[in-house]
Amino acid sequence: EDKVVQSPLSLVVHEGDTVTLNCSYEVTNFRSLLWYKQEKKAPTFLFMLTSSGIEKKSGRLSSILDKKELFSILNITATQTGDSAVYLCAHYTNAGGTSYGKLTFGQGTILTVHP
């Protein structure tokens, strides 16, 4: 059974701090790792990581995958109160090469950014 574990489960920081969120996984047939941000609504897609060692960046957010050590990190620099959310990591696989995907999620990291 695929397993995704995130740490820490919660984190409280002040604006301007840099945070690192961790995601480790034990899965069969790795395909890609996804990061989502969830405020009090739909999870919104952030990054999809497929190749090891290649950093994905979007503004103050960046993420990297280590397929040898089976983990990924999400970095947020110069945090703002609007970054407060739950950050979800998920393993994505196409089941048996089908035309749909399946996501196995971690528990999420609750990030709170204080002014």
Place this chain on the structure above:
Amino acid sequence: ETGVTQTPRHLVMGMTNKKSLKCEQHLGHNAMYWYKQSAKKPLELMFVYNFKEQTENNSVPSRFSPECPNSSHLFLHLHTLQPEDSALYLCASSKWGTTIYFGEGSWLTVV
């Protein structure tokens, strides 16, 4: 705004009620999903429909009954639920195994 629309956004129902959650997307996606998000538990896949055929049922109790009349619409019929079924139910869709996009979710409270 992901293009996946869920209604109602909030629902309170008694244990003997019958209600339905609705999801629609007009993105041309072939796959639609129901996920459940309970407090302090990871998001769990419930059902997958691909080209309106059910392809995954993650051992979901029969009091949850999905229906997919076409590739754009997905329902979750609810009957004789338990208080522990109270959760956020998220619909999602994807096209040919690419990124999965989520709706805003339906908050369900069973009393």
